[in-house]
Amino acid sequence: MNPATREIADDAATEASDALALTESISALSTGTFLTVHGTLKHDERVKLGGTEIKIGSLDIAAAADPETPIASDSGMDKRMDWRFIDLRQRRNNLIFRVQTTLEHAMRTYWVDRDYIELHTPKLMSSPSESNAELFSMEYFGDQTAYLAQSPQHYKQMAQASGFGKIFEIGDVFRADPSFTSRHATEFTSVDAEISWIDSHEDVAAMQEELLATAIAAVKEKHGAEIAELFGIEVTVPSLPFPRIPLAEAHDIIAARGYQTPRTDGDLDPEGERQISAHVAETFGHQFVFITDYHAGIRPFYHMRDEKTGLTKSYDLLFQGVEITTGAQREHRIDVLEAQAVEKGLALEGLEHYLDFFRYGVPPHGGFGMGLARVLMLLLGESSIREVTFLFRGPTRLAP
Amino acid sequence: MNPATREIADDAATEASDALALTESISALSTGTFLTVHGTLKHDERVKLGGTEIKIGSLDIAAAADPETPIASDSGMDKRMDWRFIDLRQRRNNLIFRVQTTLEHAMRTYWVDRDYIELHTPKLMSSPSESNAELFSMEYFGDQTAYLAQSPQHYKQMAQASGFGKIFEIGDVFRADPSFTSRHATEFTSVDAEISWIDSHEDVAAMQEELLATAIAAVKEKHGAEIAELFGIEVTVPSLPFPRIPLAEAHDIIAARGYQTPRTDGDLDPEGERQISAHVAETFGHQFVFITDYHAGIRPFYHMRDEKTGLTKSYDLLFQGVEITTGAQREHRIDVLEAQAVEKGLALEGLEHYLDFFRYGVPPHGGFGMGLARVLMLLLGESSIREVTFLFRGPTRLAP
Structure with missing residues (x-):
């Protein structure tokens, strides 16, 4: 060569x-x-x-990675939760949190464009924010007891007494809830808004439906094709307005479909919610429905009641058969509010700080709270909020 | 007539x-x-x-309001905190939270535009997220103990092992911190980001300075005139890049200014931070400065160390003389990470879940945590984070 x-x-x-x-x-x-x-x-x-x-x-x-991977994509849910950081490597799991990011940012942008103020309300409180049930408590600097907020309810109302007008918060709330359903967690992200100068809960509902339609449209635009590919779901942007059905009428419709709710308090049970949503899907072709006019017995003391009917000025919002929100106009007249608390058997002393908010003037107001994971679960056709929560927390799940 | x-x-x-x-x-x-x-x-x-x-x-x-208002705008801070919802009616207090809203939304928009994923990491944990000090704990369903997250550190790193690449979170963290300074709280909003595939902490610093310049520019544009009117402050949009000074050099500069820090561990004390910031303001006309190259003795075990110097690849960011951030490249090599933990006297068993994140592959990554209230306090020239927190929480402050 x-x-x-x-x-x-x-x-x-x-x-x-x-x-x-x-x-x-x-x-x-x-x-x-x-x-x-x-x-x-x-x-x-x-x-x-x-x-x-x-x-x-x-x-x-x-x-380099350890060659012995502890889970596969078809491992059971509990095993996958144990090794969630590996489970999240799946493309569809990654997509869930990109969808969540888009959904949240579209909601915040909707609010910020309309001059809402974003709040971070405290999660450590000296008294319960909702009821004495499902409450986490802890020792706080010796002789004090701190409770973890079950919702930002007190404080988003306080902001109305402060004249903030329109506020929102997307933040953590805590429920010492011993249940193991696919819809419950001991810690979850709550999407909350509260607005002043409303005439009724209808003003809150009108804002929420527009908010959701805007946010879901943003998700469809950015991730629609990938959601179709990985979840087999065609995202539907809901039309406005969402259907509204008073609770009494909902019961008639469900009964006509042959379902009798086992609850005796007049509220809908989960199967009742599925039935009325099925009716709405068949009749109006809609995935959402506001159920309105709940009677006072099944609502918290702070919901305002209609002067004529005595029914609360409140709603539940169902999405594909699952409750994702309770919304209401709040009672802002201190004398009426105290009377309703007493009627519910609550001790006014425990509500002292909350009731103070109403003594120095507060405009008529209302708002809603919405579980972020429930919305995501339903939007992506998943079977449990565990699948759409970064790290789920339940009665037997505190790690990793 | x-x-x-x-x-x-x-x-x-x-x-x-x-x-x-x-x-x-x-x-x-x-x-x-x-x-x-x-x-x-x-x-x-x-x-x-x-x-x-x-x-x-x-x-x-x-x-109608009760004619006896319990506070006036010139009441003492503690009295105003007792009646915070009335205190917040002041125009300047209302402005604080509109500024916060704009600041946060600009930061989130910066990240979302760059394909970051927004996280909500759990605040209930089975082991401490930082150290065993300043830790709130509580009974969790009988025989378990839950700890409140001191930072999202573990989980934002976990997201890197999950291949999320770039993430952010603005959320609550908790410190059982008994101090009463103007810069500390037992619950505060932490602004966190973490990114993969970095070469050093410099990539993190470059992102953070651009983020802050963008967000402060948004605040100036939307609220500059009103801030000038109500706070007497001209908002300055910082120029890029921010000055960088290695810690050793910072000590020389401070010594030349005639100040000797009383700390023996080599870290800057608050007066030292003010001195170096004063030097930067005089020399570079800048409100921000990154102090870099901290030695390992005053940094957590998970900070990566430079192979040549042994110094950590980390920084503190000072804004007008106050530390608002610690940032770093993290050690992602499991053997090095374990050795550094042992060197710090930590028990590996307690870090089990955290260390697992590094066993199955994780790219080089780093991030920062920033106290939202500190940034707001300094931006508006306020004297305490109590003034810029919606409802402050401290050792003797759990209500309203």
């Missing part, structure tokens, strides 16, 4: 040995290894993922 | 008596009463507030 030919042959041999070394080091890699690839991008029609192929020049391994 | 003249006289008498009744009802109103005024808007050059006057037709009182 002449020197030039020998050089080419040597180069070829080196290249072949480099390629072999590279192949061996790739074969040795475990799933989950993070690495940087240097190379050339080549177009090749036969290759999937957009018809591009990488001709690898070199590999830098940033972190 | 002819009938027509009598009618006019009667009308005038009625009008005068109506006006008298109106004046009397206005006089009877207490400060803080919320009401709706119906009337005619009149232009009048002599009137303040934009030269408009309302000719009142009628008044609807939505909620």
Whole structure:
């Protein structure tokens, strides 16, 4: 061989040995290894993922992974929760949180564009925010007891007494709820809004339906195709207004469908909620429905009551058969509010700080609270809020 | 009088008596009463507030206020905190939370535009997120103990092991901190971000300075004039890049200014932070400075160390002399991470869940945590985070 030919042959041999070394080091890699690839991008029609192929020049391994992965994508839910950080590597799980990001940002942008103030209300409180049930408590600097907020209810109303006018908060709330259903957690993200100078709960409902339609449209626009691919779901942007059905009428409709709710307090049970939503889907082609005019017996003392009917000026919002929200006009007249608390058997002393908010003037106001995970679960057709919560917390789940 | 003249006289008498009744009802109103005024808007050059006057037709009182207001705008801070909902009616206090809203929304928009994922990490944990100090704990369903998150540190790193790449969270954190300084609280809003595939803490710093410049520019644009009016502050949009000073050099500069820090661990004390910031303001005309290259003894075990110098790849960000952030590249190599934990005297068992995140591959990453109230306090020239927190929580403050 002449020197030039020998050089080419040597180069070829080196290249072949480099390629072999590279192949061996790739074969040795475990799933989950993070690495940087240097190379050339080549177009090749036969290759999937957009018809591009990488001709690898070199590999830098940033972190090698333990070859024994503790879960697979088809592991049981509890096992997957134990190793949630690996479970979240699945493309569909990654998409869930990108959808959540878009949904939240669209909601906040809707509010900010309309001059709402964003609040961060305290989660440590000296008295319960809702009831004495399902309450986490702890020792606080010796002799004090702190409770974890069950909702921002007190404080978003306080902001109305402060003249804030329109507020929202997306934040954590805590419920010492011993239940194990697919819809309950001991810690979850609550989406809350409260607005002043309303005439009734209808003003709150009108804001919420517009908010949801805006946010779901943003999700469809940004992730619609990927949701269809990974979840097999065609996102539907709801039309406005959402249907409204008074509770009494809802009971008649459900009864006509042949379902009798086992509850004796007049509220809908989960199957009743599914039935009325099925009716709405069949009749109006709509995934949402506001159930209105709940009687006072099944509503908290702070819901305002209609002067003529005595029914509360409140609603529940159902999405695909599941309750995602309670909304209401609040009673802002201190004398009426105290009377309603007493009627419910509550001790006014325990409500002292809350009741104070109403003694120095507060405009008529109302708002809603909405479970973020429930909305996501239903939007993506998932079976449990566990699947759409970054790290679920329940009675037997505090880790990782 | 002819009938027509009598009618006019009667009308005038009625009008005068109506006006008298109106004046009397206005006089009877207490400060803080919320009401709706119906009337005619009149232009009048002599009137303040934009030269408009309302000719009142009628008044609807939505909620009368108790005439005995418990605080005035010049009441002491503790008294004002007791009646925070009245204190927040002051225009400047209202502005604080509109500024906060704009600041946060600008930060989130910066991140969302760059494909960051927004997280809500759990605040209930089975083990401490930072150290065993300043930790709130509580009974959790019988035999378990739950701890309140001191920071989202563990979980924002977990998201990197999950391949989320770039994440942010603005949420509550809890510190059982017994101190009463103007910069500490037992519950506060933490602004956190974490990003993968960085080369050093410098990538984190570069993101944070751009983020802050963007957010402060948004505040100046929307509220600059009102901040100048109510706080006497001209908002300065910081220029990029912010100055950087290695810690050792900072000590030399401070010593040359005649200040000797009393700390023996080599960290800056609050006066040292003020001194170095004063130097930066005088030398570079800048309100921000990154102090870099802290030695490992004064940093947590999870900060990555530079291979050559042994110093951590971390920074503190000072704003007008006050620390608002710690940022760092994290150690992602499990063997190094474990060795650093052991070196710090930590028991690996207690860190089990955290260390697991690094066993199955995780890319190089880093991030920062920033106290929202501190930024607001400094931006508005306030003396304490109590003034810029909706409802402050401290060792002796759990209510309202």
